Each structure stands twice: as structure tokens, then as C-alpha cells.
Amino acid sequence: MTGPLKLLRTSTFRLAALYLILFAISVAALLGYVYWNTAVLLQEQTDYTIQAEVQALSDQYQLRGLNGILDTVQRRSADDTGAVYLLAAPAGQRIAGNLDDLPTVPKGDTSWIEFPLDVQNGATRENHVARAYYTDLPGGFKLIVGRDVESLRQFAAIIRQTIYYALAIALVLGLGGGLLMSRNFLRRVDAITEASRTIMAGNMSGRMPVTGSNDELDRLALALNEMLEQIESLMGAMKEVSSNVAHDLKTPLTRIKARVEAALRSGSEAEYRAALENTVDESDRLLDTFNALLSIARAEAGQARGGLVAVDVAELIADVADLYEPMAEEEGGTLTSSAGPGLQVFGDRQLLAQALTNLLDNALKYGARDGEKPRITLTGALEDDKVVITVADHGEGIPAEDRGRVTERFVRLDESRTKPGNGLGLSLVSGVMKLHKGSLVLEDNVPGLKARLVLPVWREG
């Protein structure tokens, strides 16, 4: 593509052209208005004066006859006011007035005429233009009343010329300004485009340029940067999750393989059977892990938000407590639950119940110190316009420094991994909270763990 053609296609040019056209139209409109208000109105004013004078003279003729008008015309002709008069006999000979002879007049009784006028200005004679009104008086006398409009014409010409110059200047300034403005604007757009390209090319830490002017483009860049920040952290988390998944899936698969190989070597039917049963158990656990990962991903992606409904907190708590109470009693402990009536959250009953069962599972597993029985409380209350569901135990708790990472996938503080579990329980809870625009807060129950689900309160209507 050739240079000028390419220029025609750029947004810079188009913006500048548009800017220029708009600018030119507004300047032209403005100047046109000024011209109308000066030159044109002045001309109209003159015409009006002439017509008034003609009317007055005609009236005089009617009242006082030829002598009356003759007198007035002679008197006025003597004044050097730029006014022209001519009173002529029906045949056309001059009777009075400061015009030497009758200018060529069109046929008809009355009309506006313009004719050249020689004016003695000191030593020089100047060619001026006169504008006059020609009328037939009763009795065949002809009357011409006019004005020397040379200065008016000149004034109009000056104004016109000024307007042309002003337009030309406006066009130049407009073109320049438009080019400058659009180039400045588009350069920043180009910078954003360029930044996106480098990010797409793989430089995930790249960011949009921000000038600090806090204008629309800056705000756009800031919003994009925030988005990139989130994408980057999500991608980081994804990478970590993938490697954790790989690790946590490799371990059971390795176990299965070892077990099956040993069984095959042994050649005993009982071993085969044991290995197969073990394989079924292990794959069940693997599937559980997968299902948990999928649930977390789904909750975090917010896909389930469409299916959210008003959920009664007291009912939710009562149902889950009902499911877990016998379990706690079986271990010799207690699970006590309570919730204020009428509390509602906007949520998914299944996911909220699943989050609570995960917390209760943890409380049952880790909620008792050696030799003690688990004492678990499950409560729901309204705190500062938030619905807070708390699961508290009296176990070892989670050290403050670990509270941030226990919600990450596959993180288990129980390094020996003596208790069953996949390290996904709290990740799901935190995912479910994200879906509900709530948060999971882990606190010290002195002693023990207090897991608080802080959710926005839902009110009907």
C-alpha cells in the first residue's frame, strides 16, 4: 500500500478529518451569523430608511402638491449626507435633486434600482454605487430617493474577506489541531495495542501503559491491568494446581501399579482378588479427588450462580447438624447447633451444605486433642449485616502462619497423612464462598479452630 493511501486509512486521518469538518462547519456558521447581522442588516436598514422617506415625500406631494415636495427635495439635496434625490417631469427632465439626470429605470411604476454615481471627493472623482427607490407620483412626475451605498458595500466586502481569511485560518488550525489531538489519542491506543501484543506473545507480566492523567484511556488501561493481574494470578494458581494434581494423582497410581505387579508376580488367586479390590478402592478415591477438583473449579468459575436461590440459614444448619450429630456422638463427642430465625442467604443449598460438611469432617478429624472428645459447635448469626456461619472445635487448630495456605488445593498440614483426606476440603469451602460473594475466615478458637463463613445477607425483594 502506498503512503498517502495508507494515511487515508488510519484512524488518525479519519479522526482529524472528522474534527476538521466539524470545526469548519461551526466556524462557518459563526461567521455567517456575524455577516448576516452586519452587512445584510445594514443594507436592510438603508432600504427601510429610503422607503420611509419615499413614503413621507409621497404624502407631502398629496398634501401640498408639487411645490411642497420640490421644496423638501431641494432642501435635502443640499445636505451632503450621501443621500440622492431626483424629481423629474413626466417626460424625464430634471426638476430638482442632486442627480444630474434620470438613470435608466425599468418599466413599471416602482422598483429598486442601482446605478453608478460619480462623487466629488476633494480633488478626485470617485465612482460610487447608489441604491435608490424609483416611484411614479400621481400626475406623471417621477421621484427617485436613494443613498450612496459605496461605504456599505465596502464594509460588506471587508467583512466577507475577513470571513474568508478566518475560515482559512480555522481550517489550517483545525487540521493541525485535529491531527495533533488524534495522533496523541491514537498513539496511546497504539501503545495499548502494542502492550496486548507482547502479552499475547507470552510476556504475561507485561502491563498496559498508564500516563497518570486518570482520563478514560488511563482508566481503561488500569482496568485492563487489573484484569491481567487476576489472569496472571489465576494462571499461576492453575500451574501450581496442575503440578499438585499431577503429584497427588501419581502417588495413588504408583501404589496401584506396585500392588498389581506384586499380585501378578505372586500368581495366587487370593492376591489377585485383593489387588483388584484395592484397585477399586484406590480408583474410587481418585474419582473422589477428581470430583472435588471439578466442584471447586465450578464453584470458583461462578458457573453455578445462575441457580442460586434464597436459602434459609437455620434450615441449612439444622439439616447438616442432623446428618453429623450421630457421627459426633459415635466418637463420644458433641455437636451443638443453633441459628437465629429468619436469616437468609442467596445461594446454592447443595454447595453450602457441602461446604459445611467439609468443615464438620475436618472438625471431627482434627477437632479433638489427644484423649479428649470432639466438642463441635455449629452456629449461624447476623453480624454487621453479614450472615456468619461458624464451625468451631477445640482441637489443635491451625497455626496463624498456615491459615492462608490451607485453602490451597492439596495442602494438608497433617504431613504424615495418617488421616484420610485429599487436601481439597477447605479449597472447596473457599471456592463455594467465592461463588457466594462471601469469604472463609479461619480464627483461633483458643484452643481449636473457628471456621467462619461470612456471607452477604439476603433480604426478600
Place this chain on the structure above:
Amino acid sequence: MQVSELDSHVWTASPARQAMRILVIEDDREAASWLVKGLAEAGHIADHAADGEEGLGLALEAVHDVLIVDRMLPKVDGLTIIRKLRDANIQTPVLILSALADVDERVKGLRAGGDDYLGKPYAFAELIARVENLGSRVKDAPQSTRLKAADLEIDLLTRTVTRAGKPILLQPREFKLLEYLVRNAGHIVTRTMLLENVWDYHFDPQTNVIDVHISRLRAKIDKGHDEPILQTVRGAGYMIRDK
């Protein structure tokens, strides 16, 4: 207390139950062949259709007791099959099998006219329990206010339970649990089925909370009786003896 434990492998091979004719509509031939084989071993007659069109044709003959329908099928998808059957007023119970196992997908399946929904991959014991549950559902159509299994009786109006004439006091949830088990007397009920139908939870808690509820219920209804009525079927679930 004597706890009865049956082995699911032995149990499913038992010829005592009524054989059902089951249609499997599944495009994965290997999965389908394992499924047909398993159903045959459980004493049922299974037909197989490998695509939606063939499956719909067979299902429209209305000769089957239960349909097992995969959702994603070539030619006609599973939900469309179910809708067309229901439009033709064929009420054969349908178990939907699908890799789409989310709660909302499940709701979609049930809205289309499916009777039960099982996510893939599934345990065969879970599937057979659900299929047999569906197959027996048609028969107890008239709504009775009394349920009976062996010498156990439930009055749904007064919400009282008696065994061999002696009243048994149950908590509301225990009552609901027993009611569901007795409605399916003679059939295996899995833990997942209990969670879904008694608690309305469509997820599996990590700990086996159901077992504790069952053992409490068992303590109440089997205590002092020589023959336990609530049996554990190893590897599958629980069953209330009906005779």
C-alpha cells in the same frame, strides 16, 4: 446384637427376584457391553442400542421395564429420547447415565422426564440398586397409608412404627430413613440413594455419616429380635428384608 451382612456379589446373583427387561442406550460399545453383562449376571434381560435413533425406536415399543439412557448420543440425544417417549405417553422409568453430573445438569435430566440420574463413572452396585428401585416403582402405584416389610409396619398417618406389634419410637429423620428403606423393601438401597432421598443432598460427604444413622436405626428396630430386618449388603448398601 447380630448384624447381618450380605455380599453384593452373592446377592446380585440370587435368582429370587423378578427378572426385568432393561434397554441400555449407550454409544460407548465397551461400556455398554460391560453394563449388559452385569445386568445379565444380576438376572435381568438387557437389550442394547448404540445410537439415539435405534434406542428411541426400541423404547417406543414400550416392552422394557427400565431404560438406561446415556445423555450424549449420536443422532438423537438422551434428553430428546426421554421427551419423545413422554410425549408418546410411554411412562417406562428412565435412569439417565451421564458424565454431566452437576446438580443443574441433573435437574435438566429430571425435568426432561427422567426418573433418576447417575453420574459417570459409577459403581455397578449403585447402578443396579437404582435400576431395581426404578423397576419396582411401577408396582406400588396406589398410595397406601401403611407400609409393611416382614413383621415391621409403618403407619404414615400417625407416623408410628411397630415391629411384631411392639411400638418403636423414632426421631423424625429416622422415620424418614426407615420409610424410604421399607418402600424399597427387598431391594438394595445405596448410601448415595439415601443421601439423595432422605437428606436431599447430591454430594458425598467424605465420612460415612450414613452408616452411623443406619446403625442407630438398626439398634432401634432390630433390638430384641432374632432375625435382623435391616441388612448391610457389603460393597453396595442396605436392604430391608421384606419376608
